[in-house]
Amino acid sequence: MNAIDSQQQIVDLQINAKTVMPFDPNQKELLFNHSVLINDGTIVDILSSDQVASKYQAKTVVELGQHTLLPSFNNHYCSIGFKAFHHIGSDLPLNLRIQNKIQPLETKHLSPELASISSELGLADLFRAGCAQFSSQYSYPKQAMEVANKHSVEALIYYSIDVSDDRQTFQHQLTEFLKLRDETKHRQNIELGLSLSNPELLTKDQLNSFSGLYNELMIKLLISLNPSFHRSHKSFKSSKARFKLLKEHHLLSPDLHLIDVFGLSRQEVSFLSKNKVKSIVCPCAQLIHANALSPVDFLHSTNANLYIGTNNYLSSNLNPLKELQLLAWLTKLESQNAQLFDAKALLGFAVHSNNLDTPLTSGAMSIGAKANITAFEHANQYTNDYDPFTQIVYTAEQSRISHLWVNGIAKVKAYQLTDIDEQYLTKTLSKWLN
Structure with a gap:
């Protein structure tokens, strides 16, 4: 970790992405080249990636330059x-x-x-x-x-x-x-x-x-x-x-x-x-x-x-x-x-979550909300006039979901499950059914 500036806030995780879809009525619907800052399982900020260094120092930085981040x-x-x-x-x-x-x-x-x-x-x-x-x-x-x-x-x-x-x-x-x-x-x-x-x-x-x-x-x-x-x-x-x-x-x-x-x-x-x-x-x-x-x-x-x-x-x-x-x-x-x-x-x-009363409870990526975030990797390079909403809905496959964070903890990382031993569970299940 680099030396900490007295003006910087220490956070657990910084995710840099090509596009962020916050689904928050208080934010633009698409944020390009933005970062999501997470601490103690909560989103503390969403801002342009080139502004992060002046405000935050992250313990872990994840670079997703060809990805869209959206609520889980x-x-x-x-x-x-x-x-x-x-x-x-x-x-x-x-x-x-x-x-x-x-x-x-x-x-x-x-x-x-x-x-x-x-x-x-x-x-x-x-x-x-x-x-x-x-x-x-x-x-x-x-x-x-x-x-x-x-x-x-x-x-x-x-x-x-x-x-x-x-x-x-x-x-x-x-x-x-x-x-x-x-x-x-x-x-x-x-x-x-x-x-x-x-x-x-x-x-x-x-x-x-x-x-x-x-x-x-x-x-x-x-x-x-x-x-x-x-x-x-x-x-x-x-x-x-x-x-x-x-x-x-x-x-x-x-x-x-x-x-x-x-x-x-x-x-x-x-x-x-x-x-x-x-x-x-x-x-x-x-x-x-x-x-x-x-x-x-x-x-x-x-x-x-x-x-x-x-x-x-x-x-x-x-x-x-x-x-x-x-x-x-x-x-x-x-x-x-x-x-x-x-x-x-x-x-x-x-x-959307079961509670649509406020952005904090609706499932939106809002400051103060739980850091439940999905990362979708796009197959090709695209420009800022490209519509990732359409890409995800009409052409996306589950195989393009590269990361998932639940309360700021990675559950899927680079397409791999992090804390579920699927092989062991499948083997145990086979014994039961046979």
């Missing part, structure tokens, strides 16, 4: 513990794959130990995809929480309540959820939400009681408007009927997270937007299940809270970039409007 991605809906089964039956139709392959293997092998191994392998995939945040619904939520906590990743973990014909089971599961929520509430980077299937099976009194609890505790609630065959019950009639049920029981709020949002009228979609319901789009899964695509163009036009997820239980994909590219092309095709969505808006679906 957030996979808003996945099943991180399902990674162990991604390769099973991928050549089969979806219903046969799940009924004849996946579910028997889950019944036979799935355990807390296997869920931990699989969750860490899933997190390795997320890191490679540039994700420092995720929301997950799968068996053994406690194991997913422990893996997220181990790697200091922000996570929303949904505790699944599968409402069956035995309505007494619902109350028991709800009690277990509240117990686990209380046990883990001290973990600042992790939140426990609730996934509720088949709400039609609950009595009116049960729904009213649950609604009061949901609104009082501000529980993050995940519900599918159009459940796939393996999650649906004969009581499910249509997305409109489920929408009506949610509306009648005052569950349409910013704490409601909806997947499979289609089959509604424009008036109903507008109502979702008005009530700030979080709409999560998972294009790969919707195509695989031969569902209709969510009306993303109309949702966006009503200022809906739109986010991208991967639903890897159906798609075997944990990479939000793949979903973004598919969404970009499909929405243009469906709307017959080639100008629909600029690339920056699409990227926003993937980089």
Whole structure:
């Protein structure tokens, strides 16, 4: 380290990049030849690289002269513990794959130990995809929480309540959820939400009681408007009927997270937007299940809270970039409007966090925000009139993500995972499944 000037502030990390996309309304949308300064896991400054030496002395300097820095991605809906089964039956139709392959293997092998191994392998995939945040619904939520906590990743973990014909089971599961929520509430980077299937099976009194609890505790609630065959019950009639049920029981709020949002009228979609319901789009899964695509163009036009997820239980994909590219092309095709969505808006679906109240909590690269940063390497030299937003959305591949910092700590460095022993985990997983 060079001699320290009395005017210089010592920081942990300085990242010099060709381009910075802060996604901060208080900054320009593109900053060329800029540096991001990080200390104690927090962004302390973003300024022109030629101005850094007069103000800061960094313990570590990373030169990324052909890269764009942007906020890390957030996979808003996945099943991180399902990674162990991604390769099973991928050549089969979806219903046969799940009924004849996946579910028997889950019944036979799935355990807390296997869920931990699989969750860490899933997190390795997320890191490679540039994700420092995720929301997950799968068996053994406690194991997913422990893996997220181990790697200091922000996570929303949904505790699944599968409402069956035995309505007494619902109350028991709800009690277990509240117990686990209380046990883990001290973990600042992790939140426990609730996934509720088949709400039609609950009595009116049960729904009213649950609604009061949901609104009082501000529980993050995940519900599918159009459940796939393996999650649906004969009581499910249509997305409109489920929408009506949610509306009648005052569950349409910013704490409601909806997947499979289609089959509604424009008036109903507008109502979702008005009530700030979080709409999560998972294009790969919707195509695989031969569902209709969510009306993303109309949702966006009503200022809906739109986010991208991967639903890897159906798609075997944990990479939000793949979903973004598919969404970009499909929405243009469906709307017959080639100008629909600029690339920056699409990227926003993937980089925004669960809290959009301020730049510090929205996922933006802002001074004072957590240093969750992805570095994307461009294939060729480019000039300042080149649009990196378009490059990342329409032509980017996961293989171009060279670095990922989570709270200022490198999780991917020069394309390599830094603290997940993927080879060991894969070997251990094979022993379990064999």
